[in-house]
Amino acid sequence: MKAHSLFARTALVLGLVFLYLPILSMIVFSFNNSRLVTVWDAAHSPTLKWYVALLSNEQILRAAWLSIRIAVISASAAVVLGTLAGMALARLGAFRGRMLLAGMTAAPIVMPEVITGLSLLLLFVALEQLIGWPKGVGAVTITLAHITFCMAYVTVVVQSRLAGFDESLEEAAMDLGARPLRVFLRITLPLILPAIASGWLLAFTLSWDDLVITQFVAGPGSSTLPMVIFSKVRFGVTPDVNALATIMVLLVATGIAISTVWMRARQKRRARDLQLAAAANL
Amino acid sequence: MVAGIPTLWLLVLFLIPFIIVFRISFSEVRLAIPPYTPLLSWRHGAPVLQLHWSAYRFLFTDTLYVSSYLYSLKVAAVSTLCCLLIGYPMAYAIARSDAASRPVLLMLIVLPFWTSFLLRVYAWIGLLKNNGVINNVLMYLGIVHHPLALLQTDFAVYIGIVYSYLPFMILPLYANLEKHDGTLLEAAADLGARPLRAFLRVTLPQSFAGIVAGSLLVFIPAVGEYVIPTLLGRTDQIMIGRVLSDEFFENRDWPVASAVAIVILLLLVVPIMLFQRLERRQLEAAK
Incomplete structure (x- = not known):
């Protein structure tokens, strides 16, 4: 093996260790009996007591349920x-306001979250003064904020998927007399469905995970899960948060495994369809 | 309509809010609801525009703000450089590995991103604190006899930012390196260039766009980072994102918080525009 690729491979392995070590340590210590989190109590471990504590913690469960509802609505919108x-x-070419739309969809991705959060809260305050809506801050304003920064990510995912396809399929359908809505439903939508699915998952994750923007636009009684976690860990480590992290890692890993299997099956089916089509042409 | 609805949404919930922030930054704080003075007032039937510079004057005379800005820029720059030094070889190794293992490796890079950012930062508290995992291991091995102060240092903030933002560096670099034409490297080798020289003269310049894109994706959000320095960082030197949040929530000084936001934006306007230009070019190249 050449020296430079050996170096790169070593860096890759070390980098992956760096990425996974903290996650592994959280999983291990979620089964630790000691309250001291990082001191392994060999006599009484492993134990599930932090999972029991977590699942009977009313505050965390309520916050998680609120976060799930906000994330589902935000991701869908x-x-x-x-x-x-x-x-x-990707498709309209040069229309008026194109630069504006392109700029406004790219900016939220890199914008520091404190700025987005502050500006959204000031907007909601100004709106309430002007038109009397929204009445105070809470779940509604959190959802509006989440939709706004999530849609930027969905735009990028969908746009790059569409940029990879040429327009000839859509043009052919229109030449054959299909109306725009029908072209969209029969041609474009199936093409970008994988991008829409991954965009939804990405948006769900971003909404579920957001702390900084949420803190600005949340009100009393609308604490999301990240807000509850943050107020707990700000004053030190607590073992039940390790249990929560382990459950989340497990859920994500399962989700990714299912989607990988689904994508593989889809690819196989497409390959088979292509073969059949080729055979029919012979 | 296709363009109109999202444009309208972003106008109301993204652009107009910035204009409001800009407006409030020229107000003065007062004890009322809302807690700032209006810009336009009516006097003898004519509108009077009242611009106050006090928030900005305050920002540049109190050394707390200037030093927070400089500190944030330093932290973001050092973290971006570390991300690049760690991420580049990783992206390179993935791009050079065989086609079958590439998706798996990419998945491994992205997977942590799908688990909670907050919890991954929190995990580092358990690793870095005085009786944490790293100190326990070092003391057990006899390398140190007293625990090292790792938490609440600049080092901890660098670790936290590099750890959280590494995928954002690796992905654009990989997308760039993957497209490279191997024949150029072969040609360089045929002409007698050693691998290191070929890398420096061929691969590195070709991957420049990827380096810039990855660096901007790390640097811009890192300047305003709030969670990582709050959980892992120093208490005697805070970053500007924390200053903004404290001004707003603790001091309830909306004009100064808005002015802090505007100055962060002014610092970042060039990198943000650079990022948008790269993004646009990349999408056009994909066509």
Whole structure:
């Protein structure tokens, strides 16, 4: 093996260790009996007591349920808006306001979250003064904020998927007399469905995970899960948070495994369809 | 309509909010609801525009703000450089590995990103603190006899930022390196270039766009980072994102918080525009 590729491979392995070591340590210590989190109590471990404590913690469960509802609504709305924006940018060519839309969808991705959070809260305050809505801050304002930064990510995912396809399929359908809505439903939508699915998952994760923007636009009684976790860990480590992290890692790993199997099956089916089509042409 | 609905949404919930922040940064704080003075007031039936510079003057006379800005820029720059030094060889190794293992390796890079950012930062508290995992291992091996102060240091913040943002560095670098044409390297080797020289003269310049994209994706959000320095960082030197949040929530000084935000934006406007240009070019190249 050449020296430089040996170096790169070593770096890759070490980098992956760096990425996974903290996650592994959280999983291991979630089974630790000691309250001191990082001191392994060999006599009484492994134990599931932090999982029991977690699942009987009313505050965490309520926050998790609120976070799930906000994430589902935000991701769904962000997918609709992001798909429209992605299609406009990838398919409409040069339209008026193109630069504006392109700029406004790219900026939220890199914008420091404190700035987005502050500006959204000031907007909600100004709106309430002007038109009397929204009444105070809470779940509604959190959802509106989440839709806004999530749709930027969906736009990028959908736009790059559409950029990879040429427009000839859509043009052919239109030449054959299909109306725009039918072209969208029969041609474009199936093409970008994988992008929409991964955009939804990405949006769900971002919404579920967001702390900084949420803190600005949340009110009393609307604490999301990250807010509850942050207020707990800010004053030191608590073992039940390790249990929570382990459950989340497990859920994500399962989700990824299922989607990988599904994608593989889809690819195989497509390959088989292509073979059949080729055989029919002979 | 396809373009109109998302444009309208972003106008109301992204662009107008910035204008409001800009407006409030020229107000003065007062004890009322809302806690700032109006810009336009009516006097004798005519509108009077009242611009206050006090928030900005305050920002540049109190050394706390200037030093927080400089500190944030330093932390973001050092973290970006570390991300690049760690991420580049990793992206390179993935791009050079065989086609079958590439998706798996990429998945391994992205997977941590799908688990909670907050919890991954929290995990480092358990690793870095005085009786944490790293100190326990070092003391057990006899390398140190007293625990090293790792938490609440610059080092901890660098670790936290590099750890959280590494995928954002690796992905654009990989996307770039993967497209490289191997024949150029072969040609360089045929002409007698050693591998290191070929890398420095061929691969590195070709991957410049990827380096810039990855660095911007790390640097820009890192400047305003709030969670990582709050959980892992020093208490005597805070970053500007924390200053903004404290001004708003603790001091309830909306004009100064807005002015802090505007100055962060002014510092970042060039990198953000650079990022948007790269993004646009990349999407056009994909066509």
